[in-house]
Amino acid sequence: MxxxxxxxxxxxxxxxxxxxxxxxxxxxxxxxxxxxxxxxxxxxxxxxxxxxxxxxxxxxxxxxxxxxxxxxxxxxxxxxxxxxxxxxxxxxxxxxxxxxxxxKPNINPGWTRLVKAENLARELGVDPGRLFVKDDSGNPTHSFKDRVVAQAIEAARAFGFTTLSCSSTGNLAGAVGAAAARAGFRSCVFIPHDLEQGKIVMAAVYGGELVGIEGNYDDVNRFCSELIGDPAGEGWGFVNVNLRPYYAEGSKTLAYEICEQLGWQLPDQLVVPIASGSQLTKVDKGLRELIELGLVEDKPYKIFGAQAEGCSPVSVAYKAGHDVVRPQKPNTIAKSLAIGNPADGPYVLDIARRTGGAVEDVNDEQVVDAIKLLARTEGIFAETAGGVTVGVAKKLIENGLLDPTLTTVVLNTGDGLKTLDAVAGTGLTATIRPSLDSFREAGLA
Amino acid sequence: MxxxxxxxxxxxxxxxxxxxxxxxxxxxxxxxxxxxxxxxxxxxxxxxxxxxxxxxxxxxxxxxxxxxxxxxxxxxxxxxxxxxxxxxxxxxxxxxxxxxxxxKPNINPGWTRLVKAENLARELGVDPGRLFVKDDSGNPTHSFKDRVVAQAIEAARAFGFTTLSCSSTGNLAGAVGAAAARAGFRSCVFIPHDLEQGKIVMAAVYGGELVGIEGNYDDVNRFCSELIGDPAGEGWGFVNVNLRPYYAEGSKTLAYEICEQLGWQLPDQLVVPIASGSQLTKVDKGLRELIELGLVEDKPYKIFGAQAEGCSPVSVAYKAGHDVVRPQKPNTIAKSLAIGNPADGPYVLDIARRTGGAVEDVNDEQVVDAIKLLARTEGIFAETAGGVTVGVAKKLIENGLLDPTLTTVVLNTGDGLKTLDAVAGTGLTATIRPSLDSFREAGLA
Structure with missing residues (x-):
């Protein structure tokens, strides 16, 4: 070493x-x-x-x-x-x-499944041997956030921090709580006080401090910025603020794993969700590093960004040919992507244009349809963010922007168990009495 | 090959x-x-x-x-x-x-994390370098059921079945739905019609047929037995009935993985949950095979069985010195272990006695405490079955049956996201206004 x-x-x-x-x-x-x-x-x-x-x-x-x-x-x-x-x-x-x-004690995420999605490919009309889903729901707290928090933990250790913190409305709170517990840090996570009880439980179970802020997510963020500048915040590592440069690097591992799992090959096309845009920029950084290091052959690849229509500032800017991103007020079921003013938006636009990709969005109905499509074809139950990427992949194939003959990887960054409400309408196909007659009457035989 | x-x-x-x-x-x-x-x-x-x-x-x-x-x-x-x-x-x-x-298209479970649980070990007063948690919540549908269903799928394929089925109250329904979708089988899963909506969604999202039976779980099982004997059930593979011999073998992989992850060493002590008892008997079978094949050194190991007090027929029989298991009517929050008449109960008793292990049980309060203990020490959010094994491990250490100086592996077979109700009381540690003054008043600084 x-x-x-x-x-x-x-x-x-x-x-x-x-x-x-x-x-x-x-x-x-x-x-x-x-x-x-x-x-x-x-x-x-x-x-x-x-x-x-x-x-x-x-x-x-x-x-x-x-x-x-x-x-x-x-x-x-x-x-x-x-x-x-x-x-x-x-x-x-x-x-x-x-x-x-x-x-060191860390939550050790990653090396999640790269699933060859033949059934999904057939439904989408693309080469069944060349469509893959990178399923990050297999991480310890079932979202890609474990990757970035694992990096932040090591930076926090190196800088001598003793408390790990963040503002969150969901996945990140659980990832920080779990990682801090395992690594021996105190954790103090800030969330809007009126979050759904299920999400509170998912974050609170790890035993760290979970503080509800009387206000919305913007108020929570503003408060965290104040705390970082105050003596009360001394010794605190905010994973996505003062540890952000290290934290963000965790997303590179998605690119590394995809290439290694493809046999040290670059995919031709990737569909990546956009929240702050950090993940997409780091996936690109990871791919470029592998090329520079000679670990994969240097050839073109295209990165496509995926947003929900109800929070599509980058997609809107891309389609309008703009270099700057105009903030939006989010209104979508894809809450883990609902950042109306994405910090890395301009970098995402640059990468999509430089690589020959695109940025596209789908509406909430298409998100739900895509969640169900992925579940019934590949047995992968994605959270709404996964519905966004699969839905966008479908749309990009239909409008000819995604080449159906090339190797394509679609990211699923989270778990359907965390956004059950999105598919709450899904239910029993039949209800019968416990008898063969009733079974036959229902047309199930 | x-x-x-x-x-x-x-x-x-x-x-x-x-x-x-x-x-x-x-x-x-x-x-x-x-x-x-x-x-x-x-x-x-x-x-x-x-x-x-x-x-x-x-x-x-x-x-x-x-x-x-x-x-x-x-x-x-x-x-x-x-x-x-x-x-x-x-x-x-x-x-x-x-x-x-x-x-072949299969859901490809397994190779889940074996976590060295140093924080948990310190709390339990055992050697911090020798306590491990085998965390099966990392499987595709987040329970060990993916292992057994993956086997059943391959047997179903070999025997020419076209429909995959089971009776279930939870984890198995999702595992069968997901695996069947991916492998290209029709699925038809039977559940009590009045199951919680969340559990119905988790099983229904994979798009197979999900049939509610007007009756309790016993009625569902009786109906499935009828269906197997009827022409309407032709071509149907019931994973835990006519495919059971193959299905059950999937649990051997827990033993294989534990030993390989320990560097091809047998653990000295294992704590395994008991529902039907099949998993425990197959873990023992897997360990014995590794010894016979020379893949691990032949030395003694002890297997401990874990039950919830509200469904503890094997534990009761063990403590009474009986060879037969008297059925119980389950009443516990550990629903995935709530089999009152466990088919493999006598085999479990035999293994616990032969290996020098034991069978122990914990009450629902101890289950919840153990879920929280595991979460706050190792960042692992277990379902109630994991609370049972961790709780039993704690009790076995306290009563001297588990040697704190030996290598011990505790199984967590499922995910806390599926049994959120068990820890529903967990919540915010404080609620504050978005201001530093409010933060200080709450004693958080």
């Missing part, structure tokens, strides 16, 4: 930038986050040492993790990955985590 | 025995179920060819799959398993499935 030590950054704790107040709780020792070399601004390229910061001190652009992969030999790296554990830590050499990450 | 062909049984379709009426839909060709050589009576040892039968024609004892493993070389077999897919089909050489099973 010697190749990783070049990237350790003993000066991380000396960073000074707009968010540095949150650094006060960080360890004063060296920060070992494996191959992560620095944070780099996506707008101006300015680099700062690794630390719990998220905005560029020069231009306020978003920071992302920059790596030093220069010491890697392609075939040695491939062999090391293939010999690794059946979770995201097989890709530790490509992530902002220490080399011994697999030995 | 040549070693497996010795076990093919071209005469399977000529079997004649008490349940042979269900055979009418079976293929008249040869039956290739890999190393499965015959069905063998657990009571009298009488052997019959492979077929969709479950009761001995001589003594009406239960039939189970007998194998021919004679051609296997230990190290070749180990290498073949380790090179296999990250699901139960890595163990295809030890299961009643054809050698090419991984190429």
């Amino acid at each position: 010697a190749a990783q030590t070049v990237a350790s950054t003993p000066d991380a704790a000396t960073s000074a930038n707009p968010s540095a107040s949150t650094l006060s709780a960080a360890s004063t020792g060296s920060v070992d986050l494996g191959p992560a070399a620095a944070l780099s601004c996506r707008e101006c390229g300015h680099r700062v040492p690794l630390g719990p910061v998220f905005a560029c001190e020069e231009c306020f652009g978003p920071l992302e993790v920059a790596y030093d992969f220069s010491a890697y030999d392609t075939e040695e790296l491939r062999a090391r990955i293939e010999a690794g554990p059946a979770n995201i830590w097989r890709y530790a050499p490509l992530l902002p985590v220490p080399a011994d990450v697999a030995d | 040549a070693a497996q062909t010795v076990a093919s049984t071209p005469d399977a379709a000529t079997s004649a025995n008490p349940s042979a009426s269900t055979l009418s839909a079976a293929s008249t060709g040869s039956v290739d179920l890999g190393p499965a050589a015959a069905l063998s009576c657990r009571e009298c040892g009488h052997r019959v060819p492979l077929g969709p039968v479950f009761a001995c024609e001589e003594c009406f004892g239960p039939l189970e799959v007998a194998y021919d493993f004679s051609a296997y070389d230990t190290e070749e077999l180990r290498a073949r398993i380790e090179a296999g897919p990250a699901n139960i089909w890595r163990y295809a050489p030890l299961l009643p499935v054809p050698a090419d099973v991984a190429d």
Whole structure:
């Protein structure tokens, strides 16, 4: 593992930038986050040492993790990955985590099924051997959020944080609660106080603090921003705020797994959901890294973004040919994608255009139909976000934007058990008395 | 894969025995179920060819799959398993499935996490390096039922069935619906008509027929038995009735995975839930096979059975020193274990006594406490059955029956999202206004 030590950054704790107040709780020792070399601004390229910061001190652009992969030999790296554990830590050499990450208490998500979806392909009229669903409902708390939170946990550990926090309306609350419990962090998660009881239970069961805020999700977010700047927030790692650069990297593992599971091949086309847009940009980043590292052949791929019509700011901008995204007030059953002002929207537009993909949306009825379609063809019960990607894939095939003869991967990022209400109309096909006569009368024989 | 062909049984379709009426839909060709050589009576040892039968024609004892493993070389077999897919089909050489099973459309469960439960161990006062939770909530429909249904699917295919069926009150309905959809079978699942709406949705979403029976679960079962004997049931594979010998073998994979994940070592102690008792007997069978095949060192292990007090017929019989199990009327929140007259109860008693284990039970309050304990220590949200095993493990440690210094594996066989009602009392720790003052007043800083 010697190749990783070049990237350790003993000066991380000396960073000074707009968010540095949150650094006060960080360890004063060296920060070992494996191959992560620095944070780099996506707008101006300015680099700062690794630390719990998220905005560029020069231009306020978003920071992302920059790596030093220069010491890697392609075939040695491939062999090391293939010999690794059946979770995201097989890709530790490509992530902002220490080399011994697999030995630390973490929830260990990933290495979820890539399902060859022959039945679905036949219904959609595409090549049955080349359509795949990446089913992330198999993660520990049954959504892709486990991937990103697992990264945030390791960054929090490196920076000496003792409390893990986030604002959430669902999946993230459970993922943070579970991961913090296992990793030995205190957790304090903020949610709107009037959330459905089922969602509260799913987050509260892990025993962390779960605080209801009298207000809507925007109020919760505003409060969290205040808390980060206040002494009361010292020692707190907000997974999607001051730990966001590390957290977001977790989505790269979706790209790595898809390529490895395809036999170290790039897919030709991917359909990825858009909430903040971070996942889509990191899937693209992961694919480009695999090309640069020589782990897959360099060839074109197209990334398609999927939104619900009731929260489609990126899709609207894409279709209008705009470079900026106009915020919307969300109104859709796909609540885990309902971010009206997606931070990474402009990057998503750029990737869709650069790769020759597109951004498309489907309405709530199409979302429900797609959930049922995936369930009855492949036995995968997706949450509404999965209904969005499958529905968009269907629409893209119908309007000719998705080539039915090429290898296509559709992401399902969550579990239907968490959004049962969306298919609440589904029910018994018949009710009979316990007799063969009644069975025959119902036409079931 | 040549070693497996010795076990093919071209005469399977000529079997004649008490349940042979269900055979009418079976293929008249040869039956290739890999190393499965015959069905063998657990009571009298009488052997019959492979077929969709479950009761001995001589003594009406239960039939189970007998194998021919004679051609296997230990190290070749180990290498073949380790090179296999990250699901139960890595163990295809030890299961009643054809050698090419991984190429067929199946839901591909298994290879779920074995979690080293250090936090839980510390709370329970046992060696933190030697307590593990086998977390089967990571399966496609989030319960161990996916393992057994996946086997039943392959048997159904081999016997030429076109409809897959079962009676169920929960987990099994979803597992059958999903697996049938993916594998291209019609499914028709029978449930009590007044089941909770959430459970109906979880089973109905896969698009198969879901029939409510006006009556309780016993009425549903009686109706299914009638249907199997009727021409209307021709071509129907009832996963836990006429396919039961194959179905039950799926639980062996829990034993295989645990040992392989421990580095091809037997655990010293296992805590396994008891519903019908089938799972526990097959876990024992799996462990014994690994010993016989030389894949693990031959040393003693103890199997502990876990029940809920409100449905504890095996525990009561164990404690009374009885060999027979007196049926109970279930009354517990652990509904997936609520079988009052467990078919394999006597075999469970025999295994617990032979291995030096025990059978213990916990009440519903202890079940809920154990669900919360597992969630807050390891971030695993178990269904009530997992609360039973963790609760029983705690009790066995307290009463000295479980050695805290030995390697122990506790099974969690299902997902908390399916039994949210059990922890419905869990809620917000505080409700505050969106302000730092309110945050401080609540004592959260």
